[in-house]
Amino acid sequence: MNEISEEPADGAAAEPQPLALDNWHREHGARMVGFAGYSMPVQYEGIIAEHLWTREHAGLFDVGHMGQLIVSGAGAAQALEALLPGDISKLKPGRVRYSLLLSESGGILDDLMVTNRGDQYYLVVNGATKWDDIAHLREFLPDEITLNHLDDYGLLALQGPAAGKVMEALGVKPALEGAPELDDLKFMQAGSFLWGEIELGISRTGYTGEDGFEISVQAEHIAALAQALVEMPDVKPIGLGARDSLRLEAGLPLYGHDLTHETDPVSADLAFAISKSRRAEGGFPGAERIVGLLEQGPGRIRAGLALDGRMAAREGALVFSGETQVGTVTSGGFSPTLQHPIAMAYLDAGVAADGTVLAIEMRGKRLEARVVPMPFVTHRYRR
Amino acid sequence: MSRYFTTDHEWVEVSGDAGTVGITDYAQGQLGDITFVELPAPGQAVNKGDSVAVVDSVKAASDVYTPVSGTVSEANSALEEAPELVNAEAESGGWLFRITVSNPGEIDGLMDETAYKAYIAEL
Numbered sequence: 001m002n003e004i005s006e007e008p009a010d011g012a013a014a015e016p017q018p019l020a021l022d023n024w025h026r027e028h029g030a031r032m033v034g035f036a037g038y039s040m041p042v043q044y045e046g047i048i049a050e051h052l053w054t055r056e057h058a059g060l061f062d063v064g065h066m067g068q069l070i071v072s073g074a075g076a077a078q079a080l081e082a083l084l085p086g087d088i089s090k091l092k093p094g095r096v097r098y099s100l101l102l103s104e105s106g107g108i109l110d111d112l113m114v115t116n117r118g119d120q121y122y123l124v125v126n127g128a129t130k131w132d133d134i135a136h137l138r139e140f141l142p143d144e145i146t147l148n149h150l151d152d153y154g155l156l157a158l159q160g161p162a163a164g165k166v167m168e169a170l171g172v173k174p175a176l177e178g179a180p181e182l183d184d185l186k187f188m189q190a191g192s193f194l195w196g197e198i199e200l201g202i203s204r205t206g207y208t209g210e211d212g213f214e215i216s217v218q219a220e221h222i223a224a225l226a227q228a229l230v231e232m233p234d235v236k237p238i239g240l241g242a243r244d245s246l247r248l249e250a251g252l253p254l255y256g257h258d259l260t261h262e263t264d265p266v267s268a269d270l271a272f273a274i275s276k277s278r279r280a281e282g283g284f285p286g287a288e289r290i291v292g293l294l295e296q297g298p299g300r301i302r303a304g305l306a307l308d309g310r311m312a313a314r315e316g317a318l319v320f321s322g323e324t325q326v327g328t329v330t331s332g333g334f335s336p337t338l339q340h341p342i343a344m345a346y347l348d349a350g351v352a353a354d355g356t357v358l359a360i361e362m363r364g365k366r367l368e369a370r371v372v373p374m375p376f377v378t379h380r381y382r383r
Numbered sequence: 384m385s386r387y388f389t390t391d392h393e394w395v396e397v398s399g400d401a402g403t404v405g406i407t408d409y410a411q412g413q414l415g416d417i418t419f420v421e422l423p424a425p426g427q428a429v430n431k432g433d434s435v436a437v438v439d440s441v442k443a444a445s446d447v448y449t450p451v452s453g454t455v456s457e458a459n460s461a462l463e464e465a466p467e468l469v470n471a472e473a474e475s476g477g478w479l480f481r482i483t484v485s486n487p488g489e490i491d492g493l494m495d496e497t498a499y500k501a502y503i504a505e506l
Contacts, residue, residue, distance in 0.1 A: 334418035
């Protein structure tokens, strides 16, 4: 036996670092793997069981490998707008926006979440790219803007239809009197809360397509919080394996696979992240190229493919229309919810319309695949 | 009947020139939930070490190498509808294929159960 489509090694080649919850994961039966430079839980009881549990109840994910950054100082919004295509200066306090760190040529250096915390901006960036992101931000943010890496904070995600009920049972209060209760937060809103004496930065966001929360907490308190959550009957710990299959079903791209520094936001089908005013005014890296692509339409575009049978198409598989290669799979696997394989691919624009029948070559076989809209599994965000 | 193991975590049970091949319980545990098994066609002649089957898990696809040379005589058709049988019964009902062994001497290079257990204890 030899894995022939193992995930490429992400992040540093050095010995993986332990997360703040390392012992807790092992005590809960996790199998640990190296990912993004950290030793992380890939699964506990099994990927499919964990995946389905999250869709039906609530799953707790340790995403402490991700980078949590604070950007502050007078003019921080404008400074970020010089690096991102989002309308950060119009982002209200307590609101979260998905955005992209862009290179001069309009390639995606990372995808990230930006939260307006009132007096500062809180960024969550990918684990495997965070050191490059920090270097990039330090280089390009003006001197009067301060960048802090919250490396003494952990990050948990609680995802699934029971997440709201679970957080209510946990009993958190707004940190500021008169601020909205946690249950009043809608998708892409955030606030500061107290769990007893412990401060939690909570946003109603996630990477599964389900309702849920992401919770930033000082590393010294994370084990107590994780334990309090999994002691609730609706909550189980969920590993990276199910995180990947859940995000794939939700049609959400994974940096390093579906997005790279060579991918532009339009081809990546992330044009929604380029705010209207920014399209008109430009002033972000690669603006000219990106606005041009918006006007002309991209030559290739990220699209969803559904396959019959059970044999999965994997990253790197070539997509054909007749004898012509028309695309490449960037993520693929068996969908536990749909019970058939699904994939994301970059397809030539001419064959990317929903319903187009294509073929994916896997191990010398041609698998029939149909272009389908994403998400593959309907989002159930709290709007 | 005797059962032998490879360092790649396949097992073969041999009785005369009839062999049955599968992956070990250790291997299925490492792979996690198995969603598809690509099996060889009966009649296919194979050489020891050839990749003759593929086990697809949620995470990844893995080659299965035949521990012995010979001719495939049967594939486990139960796995077409129920690939998870490899998780549940890797070393019994989740066998992958049967083979008519052409070179019984190849068995000598494989591990017995005691040696295999010692081998995986070191991993």
